Amino acid sequence: MKLRSPHLLGIEFLEPEEITAILDAAETFAEISTREIKKVPTLRGKTVVNFFVEPSTRTRSSFELAEKRLSADSLNFSTSTSSLVKGETLLDTARNLEAMAPDFIVIRHSEPGAPHFLARHCRSSVINAGDGAHEHPTQALLDAFTMRRRGRRFPGLRVAIVGDILHSRVARSNVLLLTRMGADVTVCGPPTLLPRGIERLGCRATHRMEEAIEGADVVMMLRVQLERMRAGFFPTLREYARLFGLDGARLRLAAPDALVMHPGPINRGVEIMGDVADGAASVILEQVTNGVAVRMAVLYLLAGGAERETAA
Amino acid sequence: MRLLLRNGRVLDPASGVDDTLDVLIEDGRIARLEAKIPARGAEVADLAGLVVCPGFLDMHVHLREPGQEWKETIATGTRAAAAGGFTGVACMPNTVPVNDSRSVTESILRTAARDAVVAVYPVGCVSKGQAGEELAEMADMFEAGARAFSDDGQPVASGLLLRKALEYSRLFDVPILDHCEDSGLVAGGVVHEGDVSTRMGLRGWPGVAEDVVVQRDVLLAEYTAGRLHVAHLSTGRSADIVRRAKKAGIRVTCEATPHHLALTDEAVSGFDTNAKMNPPLRPESDRRALLKALQDGTVDAIATDHAPHHADEKNVEFSRAPFGIVGLETAVSVCLDRLVHGGTIGLPRLVELFTSGPARILGLAKGTLAPGADADVTVLDPNRRVTVDPARFRSKSANTPFAGWSLRGAPVMTLVAGRIVHDGR
Numbered sequence: 103m104k105l106r107s108p109h110l111l112g113i114e115f116l117e118p119e120e121i122t123a124i125l126d127a128a129e130t131f132a133e134i135s136t137r138e139i140k141k142v143p144t145l146r147g148k149t150v151v152n153f154f155v156e157p158s159t160r161t162r163s164s165f166e167l168a169e170k171r172l173s174a175d176s177l178n179f180s181t182s183t184s185s186l187v188k189g190e191t192l193l194d195t196a197r198n199l200e201a202m203a204p205d206f207i208v209i210r211h212s213e214p215g216a217p218h219f220l221a222r223h224c225r226s227s228v229i230n231a232g233d234g235a236h237e238h239p240t241q242a243l244l245d246a247f248t249m250r251r252r253g254r255r256f257p258g259l260r261v262a263i264v265g266d267i268l269h270s271r272v273a274r275s276n277v278l279l280l281t282r283m284g285a286d287v288t289v290c291g292p293p294t295l296l297p298r299g300i301e302r303l304g305c306r307a308t309h310r311m312e313e314a315i316e317g318a319d320v321v322m323m324l325r326v327q328l329e330r331m332r333a334g335f336f337p338t339l340r341e342y343a344r345l346f347g348l349d350g351a352r353l354r355l356a357a358p359d360a361l362v363m364h365p366g367p368i369n370r371g372v373e374i375m376g377d378v379a380d381g382a383a384s385v386i387l388e389q390v391t392n393g394v395a396v397r398m399a400v401l402y403l404l405a406g407g408a409e410r411e412t413a414a
Numbered sequence: 415m416r417l418l419l420r421n422g423r424v425l426d427p428a429s430g431v432d433d434t435l436d437v438l439i440e441d442g443r444i445a446r447l448e449a450k451i452p453a454r455g456a457e458v459a460d461l462a463g464l465v466v467c468p469g470f471l472d473m474h475v476h477l478r479e480p481g482q483e484w485k486e487t488i489a490t491g492t493r494a495a496a497a498g499g500f501t502g503v504a505c506m507p508n509t510v511p512v513n514d515s516r517s518v519t520e521s522i523l524r525t526a527a528r529d530a531v532v533a534v535y536p537v538g539c540v541s542k543g544q545a546g547e548e549l550a551e552m553a554d555m556f557e558a559g560a561r562a563f564s565d566d567g568q569p570v571a572s573g574l575l576l577r578k579a580l581e582y583s584r585l586f587d588v589p590i591l592d593h594c595e596d597s598g599l600v601a602g603g604v605v606h607e608g609d610v611s612t613r614m615g616l617r618g619w620p621g622v623a624e625d626v627v628v629q630r631d632v633l634l635a636e637y638t639a640g641r642l643h644v645a646h647l648s649t650g651r652s653a654d655i656v657r658r659a660k661k662a663g664i665r666v667t668c669e670a671t672p673h674h675l676a677l678t679d680e681a682v683s684g685f686d687t688n689a690k691m692n693p694p695l696r697p698e699s700d701r702r703a704l705l706k707a708l709q710d711g712t713v714d715a716i717a718t719d720h721a722p723h724h725a726d727e728k729n730v731e732f733s734r735a736p737f738g739i740v741g742l743e744t745a746v747s748v749c750l751d752r753l754v755h756g757g758t759i760g761l762p763r764l765v766e767l768f769t770s771g772p773a774r775i776l777g778l779a780k781g782t783l784a785p786g787a788d789a790d791v792t793v794l795d796p797n798r799r800v801t802v803d804p805a806r807f808r809s810k811s812a813n814t815p816f817a818g819w820s821l822r823g824a825p826v827m828t829l830v831a832g833r834i835v836h837d838g839r
């Protein structure tokens with residue numbers, strides 16, 4: 103299986119078969135990650151630039167590890183070291199990156215569409231590692247992979263995504279991916295944090311957490327940021343936690359074997375209570391582990407998948 | 415200097431003329447309008463199959479001079495206007511420095527006298543420094559030639575300032591052109607708030623942020639008996655407010671842009687910064703409501719909001735790109751194709767929206783081909799097929815969402831005071 107596009111800009115452009123192919127490939131790489139020697143030569147001689155204009159230790163580390171395990175040469179190009187702070191435009195930066203002739207550029211940026219911009223101006227394969235409130239495709243893929251590894255099948259799977267939907271790329275990519283795979287998705291948050299017309303992406307929307315969680319097979323909590331309170335989206339973190347925090351009592355409304363997920367980093371006591379985050383239903387750390395395998399799969403398939411492997 | 419325009423369909427809604435006639439131009443004015451005028455030594459242009467209209471006016475243009483000459487100048491902007499079929503443009507005051515005083519108004523008109531190929535009507539600032547606080551010297555600017563006042567680029571945010579502007583401008587009976595936007599509600603929005611902003615994760619600019627200001631402005635216009643003009647109307651609700659206000663006898667007029675009439679917010683898919691403008695493109699329901707407002711007379715003028723930006727300024731992340739698109743060289747073709755051939759309005763109504771409509775708002779003795787009028791003439795070929803090619807624009811900038819569009823209908827000749835300033839026949 104080969105992906106149709108040389109880039110992974112968003113779930114928006116992926117067909118269900120491509121999503122399945124990525125998840126299947128990730129199974130192989132998850133197995134490799136349990137071996138004594140966790141390295142394969144798949145991307146030997148390939149260069150990956152991790153271009154992170156917005157700080158993200160977790161996603162970057164996950165990509166870095168995926169690249170190292172595939173034997174790629176990787177280079178971190180982050181805000182503090184780049185000249186974006188000195189007023190260089192993204193176009194200039196793109197040209198500079200292009201001059202290094204990387205095979206892949208992994209980009210994290212605060213502006214929606216920045217990866218698409220890069221893809222238009224560079225020959226490299228561009229992987230979107232999060233663009234503003236738009237998409238975070240590898241997160242949605244690793245979330246789906248985590249559900250699948252836990253034996254969940256997507257058709258009819260009831261998933262509740264709770265929190266700041268308005269500003270969340272994780273929510274958008276997950277809604278796109280899960281609905282495309284046949285899951286039944288409900289997003290939930292205060293009316294100020296639910297974007298208008300979100301239902302048109304194929305999910306349900308509610309302001310009542312109990313309604314969202316009731317009978318859910320997966321409860322995905324989103325991180326809420328203090329700056330949203332300052333911008334007036336909700337009065338206080340305390341009140342937010344009271345209305346939209348996941349505690350044990352609320353979790354009992356979900357299906358008995360429900361999974362609790364969170365893209366991290368978590369705010370204990372705000373969107374998720376500590377005992378739930380650490381409880382039996384939580385797969386939050388598995389998400390982190392699976393992230394590496396999924397990112398390996400994405401790099402592998404974008405590099406040409408099996409075709410390239412036989413050629414090498 | 416005599417010029418005879420022969421065999422064209424003369425379409426002058428202001429004087430109720432729609433007939434195949436010859437037009438004789440003498441000394442920069444319309445001398446006669448009759449069937450079969452003998453040439454008697456006049457230069458002859460045969461316009462059979464073409465439509466001869468009063469000169470088109472664009473009452474909302476950003477010429478960028480002084481101060482931002484890398485985007486546009488009075489020389490290039492007016493050449494773009496001439497090529498686009500316009501014989502006159504009103505230029506917005508958000509230049510550098512802003513046009514908030516007699517000296518800047520005079521300097522714009524001096525440069526125009528030297529460089530412009532079409533008429534230039536400066537719009538003065540409502541407020542000093544366009545800072546939205548104190549009234550600018552409107553009387554001085556009016557005497558120097560300003561024909562309207564606006565803080566465009568920004569709204570007149572203060573209700574108190576707008577009230578004073580509407581009152582004070584009654585001294586010269588000129589309109590206040592307001593860019594209606596509640597900046598607090600817009601909250602950094604870059605595209606219409608709706609399905610597209612939700613899908614793309616871009617900050618939304620809700621239609622209601624325009625509507626609340628249009629409603630406020632209308633109430634103040636009623637209270638002060640001043641003349642209000644709503645710039646670039648973009649929502650169905652705002653159109654309703656203006657329609658009701660007109661019925662109630664409030665002195666309000668409005669304009670719509672070709673892009674809000676021809677495009678929806680779907681045009682920003684793919685993060686095309688050339689589809690980013692303020693107010694933003696709206697969904698189909700708003701677009702349809704604007705078409706209805708064109709039909710029923712709610713809209714008084716079509717204006718481009720020509721807003722040139724350098725390619726480097728637009729070639730950035732979507733949220734960081736400046737708002738605005740060029741419009742002078744595409745407006746007439748887009749409107750002929752989408753509105754006239756598209757069946758929304760007839761050609762006479764379109765001509766009215768480009769001629770007598772804006773002339774009346776700006777108080778100009780223009781927009782007609784009646785004998786004695788200035789010989790400002792726009793000649794249209796309603797059936798010519800054109801493909802929009804930004805590389806051939808006269809404008810310094812090429813930031814258009816219409817690149818590559820194939821359109822039916824085009825301006826083919828432009829005359830200003832009897833002089834041919836563009837001939838693309």
Ligand SMILES: [Zn+2]
Pocket residue numbers: 566567568593645646692693
């Ligand atoms: Zn404006």
Ligand SMILES: [Zn+2]
Pocket residue numbers: 474476506566567719721
């Ligand atoms: Zn404007």
